[in-house]
Amino acid sequence: xxxxxxxxxxxLILILVIIxxxxxxxxxxxxxxxxxxxxLVNGSGTILINAPCGTIVRAYIELTNYGTTPAKIYLPxxxxxxxxxxxxxxxxxxxxxxxxxxCSSAFSGSIVEIIEGxxxxxxMAINTATIRIVGDVFTYVNYxxxxx
Amino acid sequence: xxxxxVKARIIEFRDFLINIDxxxxxxxxxxxxxxxxxxxxVLLLAVPIIYxxxxxxxxxxxxxxxxxxxxxxxxxxxxxxxxxxxxxRKIQRAGQDVTGRYAHWDRLLNExxxxxxxxxxxxxxxxLIIKIHRGKLGYVVAVIVYIIISTLIAGFxxxxxxxxxxxxxxxxxxxxxxxxQYSIPISLTLGFALTMKLAWNRISxxxxxxxxxxxxxxxxxxxxxxxxxxxxx
Numbered sequence: 001x002x003x004x005x006x007x008x009x010x011x012l013i014l015i016l017v018i019i020x021x022x023x024x025x026x027x028x029x030x031x032x033x034x035x036x037x038x039x040l041v042n043g044s045g046t047i048l049i050n051a052p053c054g055t056i057v058r059a060y061i062e063l064t065n066y067g068t069t070p071a072k073i074y075l076p077x078x079x080x081x082x083x084x085x086x087x088x089x090x091x092x093x094x095x096x097x098x099x100x101x102x103c104s105s106a107f108s109g110s111i112v113e114i115i116e117g118x119x120x121x122x123x124m125a126i127n128t129a130t131i132r133i134v135g136d137v138f139t140y141v142n143y144x145x146x147x148x
Numbered sequence: 149x150x151x152x153x154v155k156a157r158i159i160e161f162r163d164f165l166i167n168i169d170x171x172x173x174x175x176x177x178x179x180x181x182x183x184x185x186x187x188x189x190v191l192l193l194a195v196p197i198i199y200x201x202x203x204x205x206x207x208x209x210x211x212x213x214x215x216x217x218x219x220x221x222x223x224x225x226x227x228x229x230x231x232x233x234x235x236x237r238k239i240q241r242a243g244q245d246v247t248g249r250y251a252h253w254d255r256l257l258n259e260x261x262x263x264x265x266x267x268x269x270x271x272x273x274x275x276l277i278i279k280i281h282r283g284k285l286g287y288v289v290a291v292i293v294y295i296i297i298s299t300l301i302a303g304f305x306x307x308x309x310x311x312x313x314x315x316x317x318x319x320x321x322x323x324x325x326x327x328x329q330y331s332i333p334i335s336l337t338l339g340f341a342l343t344m345k346l347a348w349n350r351i352s353x354x355x356x357x358x359x360x361x362x363x364x365x366x367x368x369x370x371x372x373x374x375x376x377x378x379x380x381x
Contacts, residue, residue, distance in 0.1 A: 009179040016186040023193040032200045058204040092207050144204045 029147050038140040039114040040066065047131040047139060048113040051095035057111055059095070059143040061131065064088040071135020083137070095129050112141050154264055154374065155257050162250050167357050168276070168283045169249065173242035175286030181293065184234045188227060195219045231297055239290055291354045295340075298347060303339030307331060310338075 007015070051057045065071040065083040073081040073089065081089050133139065199219060203212055256263035311331045344351070 009183060012183055013179065013186065016183065016190055019190050020186065020193065023190065023197060026197055027193065030197075030200060032196045056204055058207055060207070094205065094207070144200070146201060146204050 030145070034142050034144050035111070036140065036142045037112050037114060038138070039116075040136070040138045041114065041116055041133050042136050043116075044118055044135075045114060045116045045133045045137075045139070047133070047141065048115065049093060049095055049129040049131075049141070049143070050111055050113070051097050051127045051129075052111075053097050054148050055097065055111075056146040056148070057093075057095045057143060059093045059112060059129075059141055060090070061093065062088060062090050062140040062142075063133070064138045064140075065135060066138050067136030069135065071133065071137045073137070074132040074134075076129040076131065083135070093129050095127055097127050111145055112143050114139055114141070151261060151264070157370075157374075158253070158257065158264060158267060162253055164360060165250060165276075166246050167360065168279050169246040170242065171283030171286040171290075171357075172279055173246065173286075174239060174290040175282050177238045177242045178286065178289055181235050181238060184230050188230045191226060192223055195223055231301065235293065235297060239294065242290075287354060287357060291351060294347070294354075295343060295351065298343040299336060299340045301339070302342045303332075303336040306338045306342070307335035310335065 047061065049057060049059045063071075063073055063081075063083065065085055065087050068085050070085070071083045073083065075081060075091060076093065081091075083089055199212070199216060202215060206212075253267055256267050259266075
């Protein structure tokens with residue numbers, strides 16, 4: 001059975017204008033630009049990458065050992081990277097909110113936080129990736145956020 | 149007023165009608181032009197969105213470079229297709245068949261007074277007034293669209309010529325600020341100046357036609373008055 005769907009020009013213009021408005025809103029909320037944060041962690045520290053409800057976060061993390069002793073990096077997938085003095089490592093993480101969690105609480109913290117010291121603050125976001133650092137490591141995080 | 153004078157005014161009136169019909173044909177083509185332009189803008193804005201979403205979810209610089217180049221080439225090709233093949237052709241073709249509608253007037257004018265009366269009686273003056281108002285809109289939009297499109301084409305051509313061919317030959321390396329911040333405004337300004345220089349006669353002719361369309365209402369009243377005088381109404 002063949003179905004012919006005809007859209008008149010007025011409706012087509014209206015549909016295109018609606019799509020255009022949605023695209024403009026999306027680009028205003030999500031300008032195609034990245035954010036970055038760089039910090040030197042002395043001794044120990046934690047990188048928290050939060051993906052609040054309704055967001056997708058891509059983080060590119062570059063770690064360089066500035067100390068004289070080897071540094072240990074504990075990645076979210078339970079692997080441990082050991083960096084010798086002067087060595088560097090990169091990793092890229094995609095953090096998506098869990099689909100079964102309702103957007104019940106507003107997230108007021110920052111997407112990426114680098115915290116020095118052993119104390120880890122309580123996790124605020126719906127989904128958070130944690131990277132623990134032991135050693136003198138310069139941490140550079142470049143991240144993109146898409147708010148849906 | 150002699151019959152010859154009336155014939156001359158009717159020929160003049162026919163030229164007015166041809167212009168009005170052309171302007172109406174352009175007004176008829178406006179929704180299609182709007183659809184083409186809107187489709188292009190929608191696709192143009194979709195490119196950074198698609199790129200951003202793929203970049204965030206997939207994150208591979210090599211693949212992203214290929215996707216970026218492919219999307220840029222496709223949007224540029226579609227831009228050229230929309231502008232040249234669709235919009236400019238639509239404006240140029242609008243009202244090409246108009247002259248044929250009044251071809252029989254020559255024969256009627258040769259018949260003398262009965263032919264002149266037949267011509268004047270065949271005109272629907274109410275419809276003509278509506279056509280005049282619609283035609284004015286068509287003409288204004290067509291002139292603006294023509295200037296914008298010509299400026300864009302000339303601007304892009306000048307951008308390629310100045311910033312990708314001439315400047316790299318004489319100035320190397322080109323200052324980044326000049327290339328990133330000022331290249332497009334400079335190219336578009338030069339493109340606009342070039343468009344106005346090359347198409348000034350055509351644009352001024354269009355503006356003159358617009359004034360003629362404005363004055364046609366008075367012409368119509370004058371012809372009606374003469375018609376009544378001829379009939380001794």
